[in-house]
Amino acid sequence: MSSAVLKLRRAIRNKESISLSPEGKDVGEATALIIDGEEIPLSEKTDFIGNDNTNQTLRAIYQCWLNNESSTTEYIAACEKNKIPVISFMERTELISFLNGSSETCSYLKVDAAALNEFASSSKSTGKSEGADNENKDSKKRKIELDPFLKEILANERDLVDHNKALRGSKPVDFSSVAKECEYKIIRLSKSDSTSGSSKAAATAYKSSSSSSSVPKPAAVPRHRPSSSTSTSSVVTAPAKNKDPIIILSPSASSILTMNNVKEFLQDGKFVDTTDMPMSAKNMLQLSRDSKKFNRKMKFLVVSNVDKFFTKPEYWDRVVAVFTTGQEWQFKNYKYSQPNDIFQKYKGFYIHYNGDIVPPKINSWNVQTITIDRNQRFKDRQTSEFLWESLEKFMSTKGYK
Template sequence: MTSSISLLRTAIISKKAIKLIPEGATISDAKELAIEGQPLLSLDEQTGFVNQEDNVNEALRAVYQCWIHHEASTTDYLADCEKNSIAVINFLERTELNSYLSGSSDTCKYLATSDGNKKLEAAGTTTSTENRTNGKKSTSKRGETSESSLGEMHKRQKIIDSDPFLKSVLENEREIVDHNSALRGSKPVKFANLAKECEYKIVRPLKRETGSSRDSGSKAHRHHHQEHVDPHSLSVVLKHKDPIIILSPSASALINLGNVKNFLENGKFVDTSIEATQGSAGSQNVVEIVRNSKKFNRKIKFLVVSDVDRFFTKPEHWDRVVAVFTTGQEWQFKNYRYSRPNILFQKVKGFYVHYNEDLIPPSIKGWNLEVIPIERSRRFRDKQTSEHLWEILEKFMATKGYK
């Protein structure tokens, strides 16, 4: 029998009509998925896609929710999942799943029932199906071993012993730490930064509003304003204040305080390891850059810093950060508000600038960075590269509410 995720993939590739049943229902209220030319699929049916976060076989509802938001930002996807009480699939797994569903990739390593999987997994799936057909209902919770699971293990071992080739393959396999476990580590998580963020973004604004509301007319006006303006949007945070760009303090960084103004304002890149411009940067803590933005139809002043310990004396400085340049070294984020790169670059736009023939470190591929290649010798390309970087940054600022 063809799995539900395979039917969904086939429908997406062939651009067949897909709709929720009952019609007009939201993803959380719908019961079934209707695909043109196919029987109705239950949204609660397991798909074989295993969420590595908690080792759960996800239902069709979570998989279809992921596809619905394949062009949306991570923030919008997380917000909609929370609103509809649907399981969240992390960034790397979601990217691979969407590539598989769209047909860009023929396989998905998180899909237990995808083509090309080991015979061992196929045998386990068949055994589980036979047990359900015979009316054997599993009552064990995740992580508990029951008699039926022990029986499955014996059957799987029997299949392995009967196939010498499969046995030799399994003997050479080794388990590796998954991406999330490697990033999480064993240290306890501290939420001091979250408490500060709540203090400055929620508690203090509420106190100011309470103190300034003197009459019912002003209260009604403020309530109407709050319904239309997000207090956390950049248009509110950066009102009468300049946005901030953080550079990497690393000596290997191509963009530093000595050449950033020339590159971002004039579209000219100067290699500070060759020309003696670094000396002028050594006496500077902050560089001001003025951008004549066509997207926002006005001039915008940006403050560029590299030493956050010296410049970021108030928590509100972090609210004004719109971009971070990095060389891929995690020590750079040690004293940041968000010290984990995969969280930091969901809040601000991240850039990795490198010479186009240099290799990109594999560690940054899961950080959601924009990779900006620079020509080593052809300087006429610098203006195009600079404008491309500005286009990405201004588009990000617009999505965050900047006007």
């Protein structure tokens, strides 16, 4: 197996020349990568093995490096444009850290001893420069030891850090979730308060006009003032106030969680194999959950066919989870047709049997995989609770109380 990944890492760290061949072609159209004068075919498989147990090509590795500062969405778009396989988020993060030298190891890189020796021998030039730096440090240290006055001054030296360096971390932080929470808890709340304010004004006007009438006033009906938690919850589900959250199942025949067994699994903690069962005619059912996180009993609607049930746009505001089998045709008539947009808005789940291969697309989407054991049914309750904990944690970030 080629050690092209190690050669690429050495070239990046030593700032050696890297170019594509033929010249002027992008990474999707080029045939070879020239690293410090050595031409390596881009179609050559490397020692980088992902979770799907496939050796990534040099083309996929170099495409990942070219987009090392791009967002996940931009990287996936670039891969689709050049028709290059997408490396999942975790694999991509570890690969970039290895290539730029931030990390000395990569768990996905399966390199033999011969390749490591070759890489070590080719990095001698780097070792020489590091040796020169060490000599300079030793010389400076000896100079300090020979001068007591200089040593005393340096003993009281301290590094000055301004507020920018102190507040900034070493990695970029995505605050998009904070922006969404502000929208739900501040902006929409203020709109809701303004609407309720106009209703109070109308009620006051009606009361003053009726006070002059000789008709006796009926007994005042006490009005319930919602608590802050109720107000927050109504903001989160503004178009569908006090409505049950919705879970969408995949209508695919390959899905192991269907309308036939979803209630037994999610509500009763028992998984039933539906291989020999006929397809259910139901498109919707209701299940309940005694939530420990929210300290109340919650009802959920489970839907498999959004075309028949989602007759109003506001139904999408109630969706909290989407189960998928990795087939994009499922999202054809969704509010958001792109999987990356869908699983940013809603919690995504992919359920599969233990030992089955997870489709590569699942690794590139923001989807959580749930493994079902084929034979050991005593594990079903634990698996079901784990799924619920993940979903309820997601719901709490969306403002559910």
